[in-house]
Amino acid sequence: MKLYRDILIKAKQEHYAIPHFNINNLEWAKYILEECEANKSPVFLGVSLGATKYMGGFDVIVGMVNGLIKDLNITIPVMLHLDHASNIEDCKKAYDAGFRSIMIDASRYSLEENIAMTKEVSTYCKDALIEAETGHIGGSEDNLTSEIYYTTLEDSKEFLNNTKIDMYAPALGSVHGIYKGTPQINTQRMHEISSTFDIPLVLHGGSGLPSSILKECIQNGVCKINFNTELQLAWNKSVRDFIYNNIAVYDPRKIISAGEQSLKKEVKNYIEILGSKNKGL
Ligand code: 13P
DSSP states (O other): OOOOOSHHHHHHHOOOOOEEEEEEEHHHHHHHHHHHHTTTTEEEEOOOHHHHHHHOHHHHHHHHHHHHHHHHOOOOOOEEEEEEESSSSHHHHHHHTTOOOEEEEOSOOOOHHHHHHHHHHHHTTTTSSEEEEBBBBBGGGGGGOOOOOOOHHHHHHHHHHOOOOOEEEESSSSSSSSSSSSOOOOOHHHHHHHSSSOOOOOEOOOOOOHHOOOOHHHHHEEEEEEEOHHHOOOOHHHHHHHHHHOOTOHHHHHHHHHHHHHHHHHHHHHHHHHTTTTOOO
């Protein structure tokens, strides 16, 4: 897996964002790669620790993604990314297996511990893009808490002055999963952080946010936006409809791929909103 260090800087300068789509299996990786290639968009393929366990392990995933890139003649930049790794060991294991983009998410710990853990990961994974989070993004993340904790400018200062990371995910009101009520994203603070520090920002919990908010975040320094739930919802609906209407079909390839077109539609839609089409040439 290659290291694409310039890609986020270019996105920040030119005001677009690179989509991050979480993958769950071979089919999701294949559909996302095919659609991103068709639109010539760079992409982060996000893999959570849960998805890693589900697919068998880091080596399986690296082999699968490298194989798809080769056999499908994928030419766009693909960043295989470890998403929300909450411990150092898994970051090191993913790096050793070939991941070249890694998120150490020590946001559940004190700022000092978060800084120390992030430093250790960036020292070890020196040929990888490093993402880290401060504050707390709400939602179902690790079944912790659904509380949102907004990052302050002071916390950002303390964190960024003491670490060396490539992309920064300050919690500013976004939520993983489905939003309850109107999303309250603090784009004012996003702007302050982005203009104080020349670092590409990451927005988690992209699903369910209207395109106007996504675009406003991009104008305020966000260069990578993560999507998972919306793809799951679209795939799930199509597969359920297919099974309901084709009760005699039992071939798993037909059942799983019943969700292909609706998943690809979501991917294309987000590429258009984020402005990443033709940025992966
Ligand atoms: P959503 O599932 O809300 O799109 O969030 C995805 C995410 O942020 C993964 O890190």
